[in-house]
Amino acid sequence: MSTTESTPVAAPAPKRRLRDRIPVVHQLRQSVGLQRGMLITGLVVTAIFILTAIFAPLLAPYGFAQLRDADGPFGSQQPPSAEHPFGTTVGGYDVLSRTIWGAQTAILVIIIAVILSIFAGVLLGLLSGYFGGWLDRLLVVVCDAIYAFPSLLLAIVMAIAISGGQSNLWGGVLAAALSITVVFIPQYFRVIRAETVRIKAEAFVESAKVLGASNSRIMFRHVLRNATRTLPLIFTLNSSEAILTLAGLGFLGFGIEPTAAAEWGYDLNKALSDVTSGIWWTALYPGLAIVLVVLGITLVGESLNDLADPRLRGRRRVAQSAGVVAETSVVPGGTLTAGPGGLAGLEDEATFDEHGIEVKP
Structure with missing residues (x-):
């Protein structure tokens, strides 16, 4: 009897769809169980925060510095009502409107602070880790000194030095953002420098040198793209820290004036005396906004961190x-x-x- 022989054929590798190449979508499909629930919750809260900041002029019933309407002044410390669902502050501002407008101020500070710190920290870490020598030693000492300094105290000093008494919107936002940038630069510097020191010893970097590639080409084309894989994780965690630093500056009186922009930390500072008098609505909603936004961004960052580490991933079915x-x-x-x-x-x-x-x- 003749035998039939069949040659095994290797199955073609499945092609990744375009949606799977998006970082967050890929991690979302990769997560399971409680890990997926945490990531979805964080994404939903963060999306609500971003949409609220974008559409603040449409969602807020009043302006952030508006004190009256067609019927007259709002009144000070008015309880929640149909006209003012969250009540009014001691200064006569609508709490709901200032809470919504505060999201816009927070996201402006996050974008400016994190982007500036990423560019500065990544560039310095890349140069320090690749060239080494006296430049590396100097930058490491400076960044370690800044990193060891209390971040909020450093932000206060930088805010005083940068603002120069300015109280307008962009003056206050830039002062807060630049002060936070100085605090964040050492974090990006240390991560990128460590990755650059590791990657420059790899075989493909040595091959590029043998082929005659310039240092700039090796740094930005070969080393940089392999050293920045953890930046999305640091970006999310630093975004939540930026909100807390901004709220801390405003709470201590170094934030943005109420006539320039709405800021949650400033509103909490003005609501301290209200809490002892039984007026709870002036402090509840700004504080709740800070907690929810920080919680949402932190859940996204921690979930991405777990999914990036194979040792921390949840087991598959x-x-x-x-x-x-x-x-x-x-x-x-x-x-x-x-x-x-x-x-x-x-x-x-x-x-x-x-x-x-x-x-x-």
């Missing part, structure tokens, strides 16, 4: 794990498949009938 193991065979030519006789049938080249019984030639 048993069925999915079994499928992955079956598809990752090391047998040349594709997945190893055995006939009814098992591996012995493959080794002995025996033939079997439809019931799995060996047929002697």
Whole structure:
């Protein structure tokens, strides 16, 4: 009886769709269980915060510094009502409007502070880690000194030095953003420098040097793209820290004036005396906004951090794990498949009938 031989064919590698290449979407599809719930919750809260900041002029019933409408002044410390759902502050501002407008101020500070600190920290870390020498020692000492300094105290000093008594919107936002930038630069510097020191010793960097590539080409084309993989994680965690630093500056009186922009920390500072008098609405909503936004961004950052570390990832379902193991065979030519006789049938080249019984030639 003749035997039929079949050549195993390797299954083609599945192509990644465009949506799977988006970082957050890829991690969302990768997460399971509680980890997925944390990531979805953080994304929803963060999306609400961003949309509120973008559409603040449409969502807020009044301006952030508005004290009256067609019916007259709002009144000071008015309880929640139909006209003012969150009540009014001691200065006569609408709490709901200032809470919504505060999201816009917070996101402006986050964008300016984090982007500036990323550019400065990444560039300094890349130069320091690649060239080394006296430049590396000097930058490490300076950044370690800044990093060891209390961040809020450093932000206060920088805010006083930068603002120069300015109380307008962009003067206050830039003062807060630049003060936070100085605090964040050492974090990006240390991460990028450590990755650059590791990557520049790899074989592909040595090959690029042998081929005559310039230092700038090696740094920005080969080293940089491999050293910035953890930046999205640091970006999310630093965004929440920027909100807390901005709120701390405003709470201590170094933030933005109420006539220039709405700021949650400033509103909390003015609501301290209200809490002892039983007026709870002036402090509840700005404080709740800070807590929810920081919680949402932190959940996104911690979830991305867990998914980036294989040791911290949640286990896959048993069925999915079994499928992955079956598809990752090391047998040349594709997945190893055995006939009814098992591996012995493959080794002995025996033939079997439809019931799995060996047929002697």
